[in-house]
Amino acid sequence: MNPTRETIEAYYRSLQSxxxxxxxxxxxxxxxxxxxxxxxEGGGGTTRVMSAGNVFEKGAINVSAVYGPIPPELGENFGxxxxxxxxTGISMIFHPRNPFAPTMHANxxxxxxxxxxxxxxxGLDLTPYYLFEEDAEHFHSVCQRACAGHTVADYATMKRAxxxxxxxxxxxxxRGIGGLFYDRHSDDLHGQFVFQRELGDTLYExxxxxxxxxxxxxxxxxxxxxxxxxxxxxxxxxxxxDRGTKFGLQTRGxxxxxxxxxxxxxxxxxxxxxxxxxxERTLLNLLTGEPRDWVR
Amino acid sequence: MNPTRETIEAYYRSLQSxxxxxxxxxxxxxxxxxxxxxxxEGGGGTTRVMSAGNVFEKGAINVSAVYGPIPPELGENFGxxxxxxxxTGISMIFHPRNPFAPTMHANxxxxxxxxxxxxxxxGLDLTPYYLFEEDAEHFHSVCQRACAGHTVADYATMKRAxxxxxxxxxxxxxRGIGGLFYDRHSDDLHGQFVFQRELGDTLYExxxxxxxxxxxxxxxxxxxxxxxxxxxxxxxxxxxxDRGTKFGLQTRGxxxxxxxxxxxxxxxxxxxxxxxxxxERTLLNLLTGEPRDWVR
Numbered sequence: 001m002n003p004t005r006e007t008i009e010a011y012y013r014s015l016q017s018x019x020x021x022x023x024x025x026x027x028x029x030x031x032x033x034x035x036x037x038x039x040x041e042g043g044g045g046t047t048r049v050m051s052a053g054n055v056f057e058k059g060a061i062n063v064s065a066v067y068g069p070i071p072p073e074l075g076e077n078f079g080x081x082x083x084x085x086x087x088t089g090i091s092m093i094f095h096p097r098n099p100f101a102p103t104m105h106a107n108x109x110x111x112x113x114x115x116x117x118x119x120x121x122x123g124l125d126l127t128p129y130y131l132f133e134e135d136a137e138h139f140h141s142v143c144q145r146a147c148a149g150h151t152v153a154d155y156a157t158m159k160r161a162x163x164x165x166x167x168x169x170x171x172x173x174x175r176g177i178g179g180l181f182y183d184r185h186s187d188d189l190h191g192q193f194v195f196q197r198e199l200g201d202t203l204y205e206x207x208x209x210x211x212x213x214x215x216x217x218x219x220x221x222x223x224x225x226x227x228x229x230x231x232x233x234x235x236x237x238x239x240x241x242d243r244g245t246k247f248g249l250q251t252r253g254x255x256x257x258x259x260x261x262x263x264x265x266x267x268x269x270x271x272x273x274x275x276x277x278x279x280e281r282t283l284l285n286l287l288t289g290e291p292r293d294w295v296r
Numbered sequence: 297m298n299p300t301r302e303t304i305e306a307y308y309r310s311l312q313s314x315x316x317x318x319x320x321x322x323x324x325x326x327x328x329x330x331x332x333x334x335x336x337e338g339g340g341g342t343t344r345v346m347s348a349g350n351v352f353e354k355g356a357i358n359v360s361a362v363y364g365p366i367p368p369e370l371g372e373n374f375g376x377x378x379x380x381x382x383x384t385g386i387s388m389i390f391h392p393r394n395p396f397a398p399t400m401h402a403n404x405x406x407x408x409x410x411x412x413x414x415x416x417x418x419g420l421d422l423t424p425y426y427l428f429e430e431d432a433e434h435f436h437s438v439c440q441r442a443c444a445g446h447t448v449a450d451y452a453t454m455k456r457a458x459x460x461x462x463x464x465x466x467x468x469x470x471r472g473i474g475g476l477f478y479d480r481h482s483d484d485l486h487g488q489f490v491f492q493r494e495l496g497d498t499l500y501e502x503x504x505x506x507x508x509x510x511x512x513x514x515x516x517x518x519x520x521x522x523x524x525x526x527x528x529x530x531x532x533x534x535x536x537x538d539r540g541t542k543f544g545l546q547t548r549g550x551x552x553x554x555x556x557x558x559x560x561x562x563x564x565x566x567x568x569x570x571x572x573x574x575x576e577r578t579l580l581n582l583l584t585g586e587p588r589d590w591v592r
Contacts, residue, residue, distance in 0.1 A: 170548065235531060239532065262528065264565070265563050266561075269560070270343075270354070
């Protein structure tokens with residue numbers, strides 16, 4: 001039986017609540033605020049943001065469930081005919097304070113065009129500022145395990161889609177070391193939802209062990225500077241290329257909930273490039289090279 | 297007689313050189329580097345950047361002259377048929393260190409479609425972080441005077457176009473207090489070029505007196521924080537809405553020369569808003585209200 005809108009939204013809400021609890025505990029210093037908001041045309045959401053934590057300089061988990069007549073701008077994007085839509089999703093971003101701890105982003109979503117079509121999409125990806133191979137291997141192992149046993153999911157395909165999507169053409173750079181990405185999966189909605197829950201339930205495990213390893217690594221101003229410059233690339237990707245962000249801003253979504261993904265402190269430097277033989281250069285070489293396979 | 301490509305480019309180059317000299321002198325601590333670059337498909341440019349100055353945290357003046365077959369992406373934008381194009385322009389941005397000193401941006405450009413069309417465009421605009429009415433009045437007075445006596449220029453029209461263009465729909469905010477903006481002016485190319493030179497020759501005067509007044513105003517961390525947050529709006533405008541930036545990035549222009557406009561240190565804060573009765577609120581009220589007239 002296909003999952004109902006209510007069931008899907010309820011899962012996203014419980015996941016939000018659970019992750020906020022566990023990540024506050026992991027952080028130890030700050031907790032997630034709660035902002036409920038309404039969408040004038042129908043529906044609304046809950047944006048939960050933490051800042052100035054021990055581990056997280058900024059973290060946010062957003063859940064929304066919106067519905068109503070399909071806005072004209074949306075018609076073409078949906079590639080489906082119909083008059084009413086329903087969309088629900090959870091998205092999250094974590095910007096750790098420590099430059100050696102990576103940023104993590106994840107998103108699970110469901111969209112329905114009344115009497116016409118329904119699909120799931122989502123994924124998770126990791127953006128390190130310094131490369132630790134064991135972190136990349138851990139993250140991708142968890143991604144691979146989450147796919148295993150689900151006929152609707154194929155790790156290799158979703159890993160490739162993630163590498164393709166999180167790429168900055170104007171820099172010739174990957175955003176990070178990838179993960180999983182998929183969109184518009186409409187076959188076997190029951191199986192899709194089971195897979196989404198597996199993904200959701202695995203998010204903490206994909207990230208927390210990495211944070212535990214890196215949270216207290218000593219760092220200097222030069223590491224923070226690189227951190228801020230690389231965060232600039234994150235901003236560039238989200239504002240120039242990310243379909244969800246561009247689309248949200250152009251269709252007048254709730255700006256603060258969309259741009260909660262922006263990193264807290266960011267720098268741009270003209271034509272700066274790390275020297276050969278440095279850890280900064282190692283990361284850049286990775287991001288400008290062919291995507292690597294992190295698990296066998 | 298219409299100006300030649302060479303004459304126009306030579307003017308932009310002399311303006312770049314002159315402004316770099318005068319602004320280095322004004323700054324007193326740093327000078328503009330020189331980066332010459334080539335465009336593989338034809339032409340090139342000179343990007344001159346200053347950073348870590350007394351007055352300017354970052355400043356850049358870019359001149360380019362590029363030509364060749366019209367890229368497919370460009371055809372529609374140009375709205376003109378033809379096989380070869382030539383484009384030259386100067387663009388500049390100055391990000392002062394002091395939060396009480398405004399950012400200034402200006403751009404002059406000429407475009408030609410072989411055997412088909414040619415036009416000028418450009419403008420200048422000011423983005424303060426704190427409002428000083430005398431600064432806005434000075435800037436607009438200079439803009440108005442530059443237009444006077446030129447049949448090709450109308451201050452009121454270009455002022456309105458500037459207010460319309462430098463606006464962030466997703467925030468409902470103007471980027472700053474405006475200035476002049478125009479595009480695709482193809483009547484009387486000789487008169488247009490005379491007007492461009494007047495605009496170019498007036499840039500220093502539009503900005504330098506404001507910098508002299510604000511460069512040494514004492515400030516605290518709270519002012520810098522607001523400065524960084526507002527610079528985030530500048531980034532949002534340039535990456536999400538600015539036609540030149542989007543277009544440059546999507547058509548694989550020289551990324552470093554395009555994104556040299558990015559401010560040096562930037563912050564994003566979730567849903568932060570200045571308190572009533574503060575100077576920060578005064579600025580925000582101005583930017584979210586109807587555009588003001590700064591000269592009679």
